[in-house]
Amino acid sequence: MNTKDLISIDMIKRLVSFDTTSRNSNLLLIEYIRDYLADLNIDSHLSFDDEGKKANLYATCGPQDRPGILMSGHTDCVPVDGQDWKTDPFTVHEQDDCLYGRGTTDMKSFIAITLATLPPMLEHGLKIPIHLAFSYDEEIGCVGVHRLIEQLDSMPTKPKLCFVGEPTSLQVVTGHKGKYSVRCHVHGLECHSALTHQGVNAVEIAAELVTLLRKIGQRLREQGPFDEAFEPPFTTVHTGLIQGGTALNIIPKSCWFEYEIRNLPDHDVTLLLAEIRDYAEQHLLPDMRKVSDQAGFSWETLPSYPGMTVDEDSEVANTAKGLCGNPSSAKVSFGTEGGLFQVAGIPTVVCGPGNISQAHKPNEFISLDQVARGEAFASRLMAQVCDP
Numbered sequence: 001m002n003t004k005d006l007i008s009i010d011m012i013k014r015l016v017s018f019d020t021t022s023r024n025s026n027l028l029l030i031e032y033i034r035d036y037l038a039d040l041n042i043d044s045h046l047s048f049d050d051e052g053k054k055a056n057l058y059a060t061c062g063p064q065d066r067p068g069i070l071m072s073g074h075t076d077c078v079p080v081d082g083q084d085w086k087t088d089p090f091t092v093h094e095q096d097d098c099l100y101g102r103g104t105t106d107m108k109s110f111i112a113i114t115l116a117t118l119p120p121m122l123e124h125g126l127k128i129p130i131h132l133a134f135s136y137d138e139e140i141g142c143v144g145v146h147r148l149i150e151q152l153d154s155m156p157t158k159p160k161l162c163f164v165g166e167p168t169s170l171q172v173v174t175g176h177k178g179k180y181s182v183r184c185h186v187h188g189l190e191c192h193s194a195l196t197h198q199g200v201n202a203v204e205i206a207a208e209l210v211t212l213l214r215k216i217g218q219r220l221r222e223q224g225p226f227d228e229a230f231e232p233p234f235t236t237v238h239t240g241l242i243q244g245g246t247a248l249n250i251i252p253k254s255c256w257f258e259y260e261i262r263n264l265p266d267h268d269v270t271l272l273l274a275e276i277r278d279y280a281e282q283h284l285l286p287d288m289r290k291v292s293d294q295a296g297f298s299w300e301t302l303p304s305y306p307g308m309t310v311d312e313d314s315e316v317a318n319t320a321k322g323l324c325g326n327p328s329s330a331k332v333s334f335g336t337e338g339g340l341f342q343v344a345g346i347p348t349v350v351c352g353p354g355n356i357s358q359a360h361k362p363n364e365f366i367s368l369d370q371v372a373r374g375e376a377f378a379s380r381l382m383a384q385v386c387d388p
Contacts, residue, residue, distance in 0.1 A: 006371055008109070008116035009099075013092040015108040016101040022076040022139045025053040029075055033057055033134065036115060040122060047147040054136040056148035060155070061118060062126030062385070069385065070131040070159035070346065072337060073111040074138030074145075077103040083362035098365040105354035105366045109374065110165030113353065117378035124386035131159050138337055141181070141303020145337045149344045161316055162346045164338040167354030167366075168330070170373050172320045174349060175331035177230065178307030178339060180261045180269055183300040184209060184280075186244070189292040190253035199251030200288050200295045203244040206255040210239045212279055213259050216272065227264050229331040235263040237272070258302065262333065265307030306339035308348060316347040323380050324351055325373070332356070353377075 018029040034044040037059055046055045062068065080089045080102055087093040089102040099109075111134060121130065136144035152158060166173075186209075188202030217237035226233045237259065244255025259276075263269045280297050288295035310317050312329045321327050334356065341348040353374035354366045 006368065006375060008113045008371060008375060011112035011116040012099060012104065012109050012366075012371070015112050016092050016103050017090055019090050020076050020103070021079050022137055023079070026075045026136050027053065027055055030055045030057050030134070030136075033111075033115065037118075037132075040118060042118075045151060047151055049136065049144065049147075054144060056136055056144050056151075057132065057134045058148055058151050059132045060129050061122065061132070062129035064129065065156050066129055067157045067160035068129030068131050069381070070133055070162040070341070071110075071114045072133040072135070072145075072162055072164045072341065073107050073114070073352075074135045074337065075108075075111070076137055076139050077106065077108070078139050078360045080362070085362050087363075089364075097368045099368065099371070100363055100365045102364055105167045105364055106356070106359035107166055107352060107354070109354055109366050109371060110167075110352040113371065113374040113378055114165070117375060117382070121382050121386055124382065126385055127387050128385040130381075130385060133162075135337065141179075142305040142335070142337050142340060143303050145340055149340060152344060152346075158344075159346050161319065162338070162341045162348040163320070163352070164336050164341070164348060164350045165352030166334075166336050166350050167356045167359060168332070168351050169355050169370065170324045170351060170353055170377060171326050172317060172324055172329045172349050172351045173332050174312045174317050174329045175229065175265055175309040176307060176335055176338065176350065177235075177262045177264060177333050178269075178305060179335045180263065180273065180304045181258065181302035182260075182273070183256055183258045183302055185298040185300070186255045187294065187296050187298065188251070188253045188255070188288070189295055191251045193249045193251055196251060198291070200253075200291050201251050202255035203252045205284055205288065206242060206244060206257050208284060209276065209280060210242065210257060210259075212276065213237050213239055216275065225264060225267055227266070227331070230264065230333055232333070235261065235267050235269070235272075237261050262335070263307060265309040265339070267307075305335055305337070306343055308336070308339035308342050308350070310342075310347065310349055314347075317349060320349045320351060323384070324377055325380065351377075
C-alpha cells in the first residue's frame with residue numbers, strides 16, 4: 001500500500017516520536033496537540049496531575065451547545081526496557097506495509113487519525129461536534145482520565161457517544177471486564193527463628209490469604225457466574241506480587257502482597273472483596289492477637305476501573321458498527337477507560353485500528369491496512385457529523 005494515499009502517516013510518526021512511557025511526562029506531546037488544534041482555531045482545556053508534569057487534553061470541535069461524539073485515547077505507552085527492538089522504538093520504521101514503533105498500535109495511531117482527519121471535517125462544517133479526550137497514565141490503571149471526566153461536568157452538554165480507540169481491528173467492542181487491585185500489608189511480630197512461638201510470622205499469614213485467593217479463583221472458574229462472550233468466560237483472581245522477611249533466621253514482622261480481580265461487568269465484586277477481608281479479620285487475626293496486640297492487617301486499594309457493557313443491539317452499538325463498517329461486535333477481557341466514561345453517563349464503545357496482540361511487545365506495529373480502515377471510519381464519521 002502506498003503511504004501517500006494516507007493522510008495520517010506524518011501525524012503517527014510525530015506522536016510516536018514523543019517518549020510518553022508512563023513514568024515520563026507527556027507534556028511535550030500534549031502541547032504539540034494543543035498547538036496543532038490552536039492552528040485550527042480550536043481551544044483546548046488541560047487538566048494536570050498533582051505535580052504538573054502530566055496533563056489530559058479536552059477539546060470540542062464544532063458547535064458547543066449540542067451533544068456530540070467523543071473520541072477518547074490515552075497518550076501514554078508501556079516501557080521498552082528489556083525488550084529486543086530491532087529499530088528505534090520512538091522512530092517509526094516502515095516495512096512490509098507496516099509501521100513499527102512503540103504506540104503505533106496502542107494507541108497513538110487512533111489519536112493521529114483523529115487529528116489528521118479534523119481539517120477536512122472543519123472545511124465541510126460540523127453540524128454535530130467532535131469532542132477530543134486524550135488522557136495520561138492509562139497504562140498504570142486509568143489514573144489520569146478521572147480528572148478529565150470531571151471536566152465534562154462543566155461543559156455545556158455531554159457527548160451522546162464515546163469511542164475509546166483501543167486496538168480492536170475496527171471491531172466494535174460492547175463489553176470489557178473491570179479490574180480491582182488491592183495491596184494487603186500483614187503486620188506480625190519479629191523474633192529469633194528458634195523461638196517461633198514468640199513471633200507472628202507475617203509471611204506465613206500472607207501465604208494463607210494467597211491460598212484463599214487461589215481457592216476463590218478456582219471456585220469462580222468452576223461455578224461462575226459465566227459470560228461465554230469473554231475469554232475466559234468468568235471473573236478471575238490472581239496474586240501478582242509478594243514481598244516479606246529480612247533473613248532466614250528472623251521471624252518476619254511484615255509482608256505485603258498485591259492481588260487483582262478482573263470481573264465480568266455484571267459481576268459485583270463487593271462480596272468477593274468482603275470475603276477476603278472477613279477471612280483475614282475473623283479467622284486469622286484472633287490467633288495473631290494472642291501473641292501481639294500490634295499484629296494485624298492494612299489494606300490499600302490500587303488503581304482500579306469498572307467493567308463496561310452495552311447492549312449489542314442498542315442504537316449506540318448499531319451506530320458504532322455502521323461507522324466502523326463491521327456488523328459484528330465482541331467483548332474483551334482487557335480493560336479500558338470506557339467503563340469510567342459509561343459510569344459518567346456517556347454511552348461508550350471501544351473501537352480502534354490495530355490488533356491488541358501487537359500491543360506491549362517489542363517491535364510493535366500497525367498495518368497500513370488498519371490505518372486505511374481507520375481513515376475510512378473517519379470518512380464515514382464525517383458524512384454523519386458534517387453539513388452535506
